[in-house]
Amino acid sequence: MKLVYDHSNELVRFGVEQIKKSLENRGIYYAEQYALYTAAPAPKKGIVVQLLAVRSGNGAAAADPKVLEQYEEQAFRLIRIGELYRIEAIDARGLMYGCLELAERLAMGKAMDEGEEIYRAPLLRMRGIKFNLPFAPFDSGDPFVQNEETCLDLEFWKSYIDMLALNRYNCLSLWSEHxxxxxxxxxxxxxxxxxxxxEIKRNIALFRSIFRHAASRGIDIYLFTWNIRITKEVAKGLGLPDAVGDYGDMYSHLIHRTGVTFNRFRAESLLIQDYVREMVLQLLLTYPELKGLGTSASEWMDGSGYEREKWIVETYVEAIEQSGRAIPFIHRTNMQNAGKEIKELVQTRFNKDDFYISWKYSNAHGYSHPEPQFEQLWNAWEGIDLASTNVLYTVRNDDVFTHRWGDPDYVRSYVKGMAKPYVKGFYWGADGYVWAKDFQHIDYGHKTWRYDYERHLFQFQLWGRLAYDPDTQEKVWVYLLASMYGDEHAPIFLQALRSASAIIPAVNRLYWLDYDFQWHPESCLSEVTGFKTIIDFVNGKPMPGVGVQSIAEYAAQEKQGRFTTANLETPVSIISLLNTAADKTEMLATELTQQLGELSCSHSACTLYDLHAYAEMGRYYACKFSAALELHRFGQYGEQKYREQAVQQLENAVLHWEKLGYYWGLHNKPYFMARVKRMFGYPYYLNDVRADIELVRQYEGVQR
Structure with missing residues (x-):
C-alpha cells in the first residue's frame, strides 16, 4: 500500500502517523511518497492525502474558488474507489481530521465500503478547553498547588495537546490572574x-515549546487574564506598597467587585496601566504562536462600565495595536451583560472576525440541563447586534472532579443546543480543578496512569468529538473504551457510565446554586455554608428556566389536589430518576465484576469503584430530596408521620453516605478543594450527614 501525503505539513504528518499505527497493528505494509500535490496519476491502491488547490502563475498554491464552495473550514471528504482511499480538504486541519477518521475506521476493522463517500464538517468552529494555570491561579487549593511542577513539564503538555488533537479540539485557553x-x-x-x-529564559523556552507543539497539532492557544490583577511581588517591583497586590478573601461580600480600597487605586494608577500594557505587548512579541487574548471588565475592577471598558482599551487593545498583530480578542461578560460600553468602546477597535463575546452558558454547572436558559433569563444580549457579533460559550464543569463522567447523549444534546447562528464555539473546563497530575488517586494498586486527564479521558473525548461531529456513532465510543476495558466489556462499561452520569445533572436540576463556590454537588459542600444540610434542601430552588418544579411547589399542589405539572420535571420524577440510575449502575457494575473476575485491574477496577460510588451517591441524594419533600408535607398538613418519614429517609441516607465513603476510600485520598475551601473526602462529613436527622427532629416548618 502506498501512502501519499505532504510530509512538510506537521498537522498532516500527525494525522498520517495515526493511519500508519492502524496499518501496522493490522499487519499491512506500506510505502510512503512525500508530495505536496499529486500531479502524477494517483495510485490504484493506497491512501492519498491531498490539500485541494491549484497552481497560480507564479507557482504559489492558491485554493480553487469552485472547490472552496464545496468545503467548509476544518472539513474533509473521505472517498473509497476500489482499493484507493482519498482524503481531501481545503485546509491542514481538515486533512488531519480526515486522517484521524480513516485511522479509526481502519483500527475498528472495515474502513469503508466500495464507492462510499464521507463528508464531515464541524458543528462548532471553535472546540476548546478552559485550563486554569497554577501560576497566579484564580484561587488557592491542592488542584493548583499539586500541579505547579506538572505544568512546568513539557512532556505533560505534549501528551495533553496530542490528546486534544486526537479528539478534534482546536483551542487551548490558558487562564491566569497574572x-x-x-x-x-x-x-x-x-x-x-x-x-x-x-529562570526567565527557561520559562520562555518552555512556553514557546508548548505553543509550537500546539500549533503543530492544529491547537490555537488563547491566554485569559483577570484584567487588573497584580501580585505582591509585582507591586513591590513597581515601587508600590505590597498591599496593592493583596486581594484578601475574594468572595467576602464580593469585595473583588466593590469595596476593596485598592480597586479604585489600581484602576486610576497610570503606572499599573502602563505596566499591564507593556506586559501584553511583550506577550504578543515573544510568542508569535499565541493566537489571541481574553479578559473581562469585572473582577478586581471598580467604577462605571464606561470607566472599566476604557481601561481595557487603554491597556489590552492599545498593546495589541502596538504589536502590529491582528489577533482575536475575547471579551468575557461575567458579572455584566454585553452592554453598550463593550460594543461602543471595544468591539469597534477590531475586525468583525477578530472580536468575540464570551458568556457562561450554564454558569458553573455544565452538568445540569443540556439547554440552559440564562441568556434569556438575564437578558444577555440587550443592546447587542448578534448578526454582527461572535459569541463563545464558557462551559464549566465545577460539578465532578473525582469520579469518571461519560454520557454521550447528554453531551450530544448540549452541543446541538449551543449551535446557534451567532455562536462560534466554546471552551469547557473548571475554575476549581486542573486535570493534569493525578494527585487524588492512591499511587498503588490498580493505578497505571500518570495524568488525571487519562483517568477522565472519556469525558474529554465526548466534548471534543461531539462538538465536531454530533452524529458520531455508538460504535466509536465502544471502540474508544475498549482500549481501557477490552472489547467484550466496553459496551457494558459504556452503559454503566451513561447511567451513573445522569445522577449529578439530576441533582443540579432540583437543587440549584449558580456558582461553584456556592455548591459542588459531588461533595455536597459549599464555601459559604459548608456541608449542605437538609434545611438547605428544604429551602432549595430548582434550576431556573428549564421546566423543573420545586419541592415546595410540588408539595403545595399535592395538598390542593391540583397538579400543573404538564411538561415539568417534578421532584418525584427526579427522585425516581436517581433511584433508577443508581440501581442500573449498581447492577451493571456487579455484572462487570462477575465477568472480569481476576482480570479486574487498571481502569476497569478503578471505574468499578467509581460506579459503585455513584450508585450510593444517587441513593443518598434521592433520600435527601425525599426527606425534604416529607418535611414540606409536614409543613402543609402538620402531621408527625411526615416528619417520621423524613427521619427514616435520612437514616437511610446515612447508610448510603457510609458506603459512598467506603468505595471512595478504596482508591482515593483527600485533598483541599480550591473553590469550596473544604477538604474533599466523604468520611469527614459523616457526622454532618447524621446531624441532618436531628435537624429534622427539631424542625417546626418553614417560617412564613
Whole structure:
C-alpha cells in the first residue's frame, strides 16, 4: 500500500502517523511518497492525502474558488474507489481530521465500503478547553498547588495537546490572574519580575515549546487574564506598597467587585496601566504562536462600565495595536451583560472576525440541563447586534472532579443546543480543578496512569468529538473504551457510565446554586455554608428556566389536589430518576465484576469503584430530596408521620453516605478543594450527614 501525503505539513504528518499505527497493528505494509500535490496519476491502491488547490502563475498554491464552495473550514471528504482511499480538504486541519477518521475506521476493522463517500464538517468552529494555570491561579487549593511542577513539564503538555488533537479540539485557553512574570520580561519593568535571568529564559523556552507543539497539532492557544490583577511581588517591583497586590478573601461580600480600597487605586494608577500594557505587548512579541487574548471588565475592577471598558482599551487593545498583530480578542461578560460600553468602546477597535463575546452558558454547572436558559433569563444580549457579533460559550464543569463522567447523549444534546447562528464555539473546563497530575488517586494498586486527564479521558473525548461531529456513532465510543476495558466489556462499561452520569445533572436540576463556590454537588459542600444540610434542601430552588418544579411547589399542589405539572420535571420524577440510575449502575457494575473476575485491574477496577460510588451517591441524594419533600408535607398538613418519614429517609441516607465513603476510600485520598475551601473526602462529613436527622427532629416548618 502506498501512502501519499505532504510530509512538510506537521498537522498532516500527525494525522498520517495515526493511519500508519492502524496499518501496522493490522499487519499491512506500506510505502510512503512525500508530495505536496499529486500531479502524477494517483495510485490504484493506497491512501492519498491531498490539500485541494491549484497552481497560480507564479507557482504559489492558491485554493480553487469552485472547490472552496464545496468545503467548509476544518472539513474533509473521505472517498473509497476500489482499493484507493482519498482524503481531501481545503485546509491542514481538515486533512488531519480526515486522517484521524480513516485511522479509526481502519483500527475498528472495515474502513469503508466500495464507492462510499464521507463528508464531515464541524458543528462548532471553535472546540476548546478552559485550563486554569497554577501560576497566579484564580484561587488557592491542592488542584493548583499539586500541579505547579506538572505544568512546568513539557512532556505533560505534549501528551495533553496530542490528546486534544486526537479528539478534534482546536483551542487551548490558558487562564491566569497574572501570567506575565512567568511568561515575559521587559527591561522597562525588570524589577517587577521576581525571577532570575536564567529562570526567565527557561520559562520562555518552555512556553514557546508548548505553543509550537500546539500549533503543530492544529491547537490555537488563547491566554485569559483577570484584567487588573497584580501580585505582591509585582507591586513591590513597581515601587508600590505590597498591599496593592493583596486581594484578601475574594468572595467576602464580593469585595473583588466593590469595596476593596485598592480597586479604585489600581484602576486610576497610570503606572499599573502602563505596566499591564507593556506586559501584553511583550506577550504578543515573544510568542508569535499565541493566537489571541481574553479578559473581562469585572473582577478586581471598580467604577462605571464606561470607566472599566476604557481601561481595557487603554491597556489590552492599545498593546495589541502596538504589536502590529491582528489577533482575536475575547471579551468575557461575567458579572455584566454585553452592554453598550463593550460594543461602543471595544468591539469597534477590531475586525468583525477578530472580536468575540464570551458568556457562561450554564454558569458553573455544565452538568445540569443540556439547554440552559440564562441568556434569556438575564437578558444577555440587550443592546447587542448578534448578526454582527461572535459569541463563545464558557462551559464549566465545577460539578465532578473525582469520579469518571461519560454520557454521550447528554453531551450530544448540549452541543446541538449551543449551535446557534451567532455562536462560534466554546471552551469547557473548571475554575476549581486542573486535570493534569493525578494527585487524588492512591499511587498503588490498580493505578497505571500518570495524568488525571487519562483517568477522565472519556469525558474529554465526548466534548471534543461531539462538538465536531454530533452524529458520531455508538460504535466509536465502544471502540474508544475498549482500549481501557477490552472489547467484550466496553459496551457494558459504556452503559454503566451513561447511567451513573445522569445522577449529578439530576441533582443540579432540583437543587440549584449558580456558582461553584456556592455548591459542588459531588461533595455536597459549599464555601459559604459548608456541608449542605437538609434545611438547605428544604429551602432549595430548582434550576431556573428549564421546566423543573420545586419541592415546595410540588408539595403545595399535592395538598390542593391540583397538579400543573404538564411538561415539568417534578421532584418525584427526579427522585425516581436517581433511584433508577443508581440501581442500573449498581447492577451493571456487579455484572462487570462477575465477568472480569481476576482480570479486574487498571481502569476497569478503578471505574468499578467509581460506579459503585455513584450508585450510593444517587441513593443518598434521592433520600435527601425525599426527606425534604416529607418535611414540606409536614409543613402543609402538620402531621408527625411526615416528619417520621423524613427521619427514616435520612437514616437511610446515612447508610448510603457510609458506603459512598467506603468505595471512595478504596482508591482515593483527600485533598483541599480550591473553590469550596473544604477538604474533599466523604468520611469527614459523616457526622454532618447524621446531624441532618436531628435537624429534622427539631424542625417546626418553614417560617412564613
Amino acid at each position: 501570567p506575565y512574570d512567568i511568561m515575559v520580561v521587559s527591561p522597562k519593568y525588570r524589577a517587577a519580575n521576581p525571577y532570575s535571568d536564567d
